Amino acid sequence: MNSILPIFLTKFLLTVYGLYNFTVRYFREVFKPPYEFKETIKQFFEIGNKSLGLVGVTGFIIGFVLALQAIPMLTKFGALSLIPSMISVSIIREIGPVITGLICAGKIGSGIGAELGSMKVSEQIDAMEVSATNPFKFLVVTRITATTLMIPLLIIYADTIALIGGFMALTILNGQSLQLYFTTVFSALTFADVIPATIKTFFFGFAIGLVGCNQGYNATRGTESVGIAANVSVIYSSLLVIIIDMIAVQLTIILF
Amino acid sequence: MTDINNIKEKSLKAREIVISIEHLKKTLGDYDILKDINLKVYRGESLIILGKSGSGKSVTLKCIVGLMMADAGKVNVLGEEVPNLSFNELQDLRKKVGFIFQSGALYDSMSVRENLEFPLVRHEKLTQDEIEKRIRKVLSNVGLEESLDMMPSELSGGMRKRIGLARTLILNPEIMLYDEPTTGLDPATSREISELILKMQDKFKVTSVIVTHDISCAKLTANRIVVLRDGVFAAEGSFDELKKSGDDFVKGFFEDIF
Ligand SMILES: Nc1ncnc2c1ncn2[C@@H]1O[C@H](COP(=O)(O)OP(=O)(O)OP(=O)(O)O)[C@@H](O)[C@H]1O
Ligand SMILES: [Mg+2]
Numbered sequence: 105m106n107s108i109l110p111i112f113l114t115k116f117l118l119t120v121y122g123l124y125n126f127t128v129r130y131f132r133e134v135f136k137p138p139y140e141f142k143e144t145i146k147q148f149f150e151i152g153n154k155s156l157g158l159v160g161v162t163g164f165i166i167g168f169v170l171a172l173q174a175i176p177m178l179t180k181f182g183a184l185s186l187i188p189s190m191i192s193v194s195i196i197r198e199i200g201p202v203i204t205g206l207i208c209a210g211k212i213g214s215g216i217g218a219e220l221g222s223m224k225v226s227e228q229i230d231a232m233e234v235s236a237t238n239p240f241k242f243l244v245v246t247r248i249t250a251t252t253l254m255i256p257l258l259i260i261y262a263d264t265i266a267l268i269g270g271f272m273a274l275t276i277l278n279g280q281s282l283q284l285y286f287t288t289v290f291s292a293l294t295f296a297d298v299i300p301a302t303i304k305t306f307f308f309g310f311a312i313g314l315v316g317c318n319q320g321y322n323a324t325r326g327t328e329s330v331g332i333a334a335n336v337s338v339i340y341s342s343l344l345v346i347i348i349d350m351i352a353v354q355l356t357i358i359l360f
Numbered sequence: 361m362t363d364i365n366n367i368k369e370k371s372l373k374a375r376e377i378v379i380s381i382e383h384l385k386k387t388l389g390d391y392d393i394l395k396d397i398n399l400k401v402y403r404g405e406s407l408i409i410l411g412k413s414g415s416g417k418s419v420t421l422k423c424i425v426g427l428m429m430a431d432a433g434k435v436n437v438l439g440e441e442v443p444n445l446s447f448n449e450l451q452d453l454r455k456k457v458g459f460i461f462q463s464g465a466l467y468d469s470m471s472v473r474e475n476l477e478f479p480l481v482r483h484e485k486l487t488q489d490e491i492e493k494r495i496r497k498v499l500s501n502v503g504l505e506e507s508l509d510m511m512p513s514e515l516s517g518g519m520r521k522r523i524g525l526a527r528t529l530i531l532n533p534e535i536m537l538y539d540e541p542t543t544g545l546d547p548a549t550s551r552e553i554s555e556l557i558l559k560m561q562d563k564f565k566v567t568s569v570i571v572t573h574d575i576s577c578a579k580l581t582a583n584r585i586v587v588l589r590d591g592v593f594a595a596e597g598s599f600d601e602l603k604k605s606g607d608d609f610v611k612g613f614f615e616d617i618f
Binding site: 235 | 427454461467531
């Protein structure tokens with residue numbers, strides 16, 4: 105390609121344009137019957153199922169380590185009783201959503217990219233098209249809807265386990281009582297912590313589904329393009345998760 | 361002899377043209393794959409496209425069904441100008457045109473039953489019973505009733521081709537486009553598939569366009585053969601006419617027939 109822009113920039117801009125196109129097409133088709141309910145539900149559970157273990161383990165470790173590291177430091181200031189509130193606010197607002205979002209970008213984003221990529225390369229998507237069905241609706245709309253709804257749930261699940269992880273560390277090292285821990289955890293949280301943090305997770309989910317589908321659906325010919333689709337999906341969806349988070353934080357500061 | 365040929369010609373001329381391609385041109389990457397394709401396909405006939413690997417046979421079929429768009433020229437299918445159609449119009453046309461992929465293109469994540477159901481439940485309002493009946497019927501047509509609940513990964517190459525055929529037949533298309541239906545199969549299975557194509561044509565009066573290198577398949581199924589070479593159709597005729605051709609390139613395809 106002869107262009108004034110360097111190749112990577114051209115590619116980047118093309119991808120951004122492709123994502124924009126996909127978003128427009130998604131919203132045009134998602135509310136138009138016939139709906140692929142069955143497939144959406146299937147994708148929803150499949151995505152959840154596949155990530156439950158990984159997300160749970162990471163969540164637990166995050167909470168556990170967070171408490172573990174806070175204990176010596178806050179003991180020095182005599183502020184041990186602040187640990188539950190600190191854990192709660194940092195996990196719910198930031199660490200839980202972002203880390204889970206990034207893990208899902210890796211696990212779910214690459215999975216969708218590879219699956220649709222191999223369907224494209226083996227002409228299955230073309231086959232749907234020539235049988236006069238709508239592969240975009242069946243493959244893309246269902247998956248984006250599923251990730252948009254499932255990833256917030258996974259994040260809530262990860263947050264919960266992270267809080268439990270934090271409790272485990274505290275109770276093992278300091279004999280923290282369960283009741284006091286959770287009372288402090290919940291009283292530390294305000295509306296302005298929970299709502300924006302939850303809203304942004306839907307955008308994470310949407311971005312991850314969108315990128316994976318876009319890369320897979322537009323894979324070119326040849327087996328190596330399946331790998332590329334999976335790979336690039338991870339890169340772009342992780343990037344998007346971080347960018348969305350940054351925007352969300354700014355907006356939260358302005359609005360709340 | 362000439363009389364018979366004349367009559368044959370005349371009856372062909374009188375028949376309805378279902379696919380008409382004029383001056384089709386298609387460039388992919390840096391190569392002019394198709395340079396000037398002209399073709400008429402008549403209702404009910406079975407046309408074979410011969411050509412070397414990589415000569416653009418699959419590309420030609422894909423242009424007919426709108427999976428690839430011509431760079432120039434006209435592609436008219438069942439009276440519709442394919443490049444001008446809107447998405448919905450194209451979908452309506454595609455319901456009448458079946459396409460058998462070279463690779464089979466079965467949906468890996470679905471069982472044979474789901475593969476066959478996939479287009480059916482999305483086009484027609486049928487009860488569960490009717491769907492079941494259609495599936496059983498089309499499976500018995502391709503002789504694979506027992507594979508109903510298998511996954512594509514459990515099927516052999518020949519079975520995959522036949523299920524691919526069944527998935528297309530279940531919509532009762534008027535035109536069937538076969539992309540190498542017998543390639544990579546043993547002679548016996550390959551003959552079975554050729555006979556299946558003939559049977560479908562007989563039974564449902566479909567028009568078939570068959571891309572193949574397999575000369576015995578061509579011999580069985582062809583009413584007419586065209587030879588694709590360097591982006592144009594270089595020769596045309598019945599099986600016997602082309603077999604006697606003086607052209608070395610054309611002769612090359614008929615060599616393994618004794
Ligand atoms: N999507 C594509 N992008 C770029 N080039 C392509 C594409 N599809 C096909 N080609 C090229 O077009 C040429 C013709 O391809 P085509 O698949 O039509 O060959 P064919 O005649 O069907 O061969 P075969 O008998 O091996 O199937 C090949 O050189 C191929 O590399
Ligand atoms: Mg081919």
